[in-house]
Amino acid sequence: MSVAELEIITLGESVLHESARELTAEEIASPEIQALIDDLIETKRAAHGAGLAANQVGRARRVAIAEVEEGNPRYPYKPPIPLTVMINPAFEVNDDDEVELINEGCLSLPNVRAEVPRHMSITVRYLDRHGQERVERKRGLTAGTFQHEIDHLNGTLITDRAEAESVTTWEEYERSGREAFERRAGEIVARYGE
DSSP: OOOOOOOOOOTTOGGGGSOOBOOOHHHHHSHHHHHHHHHHHHHHHHHTOSEEEGGGGTOOBSEEEEEEOTTOSSOTTSOOEEEEEEEEEEEEEOTTOOEEEEEEEETTEEEEEEEEEEESEEEEEEEOTTSOEEEEEEEHHHHHHHHHHHHHHTTOOHHHHSOGGGOEEHHHIIIIIHHHHHHHHHHHHHHHOO
């Protein structure tokens, strides 16, 4: 079976605001879902994203991936995240929680950046592509990345979470916000290690 780069749908498509359907063990093992996982990986890597949810390619299934490669051109300030396939994911906020405003982009909002409040310490529960349960603690910017992808599966976009005045174009972010945010991102990584 060949791997395909899928079209990433953008704002205006109703599936981006749908809550994705959970998958059964039989569905997870199916060739259809395994192919979808491979296609999500291929599509995310081609677009240089930090993650991708099935809603973003028009399939309201509770499947998402997260991965940040070293030197990612869209997100050079993010620490590396090894490829993580999440099926039916959910997260809980940890007791030592702090919230930070993170300036985020989104592959489904290609010219938008927004300041989104993110919990800095979460526990993520999900099934991997083989149906094995995983429970992992995530902190800092990495915790934000996982929340972003789980938000997609719940039908929530960064513009739904952000204060309206923080929403801007990538061009404006490059001109007047990038330097300050990357300095703050460096402080978050130093504090949380992720």
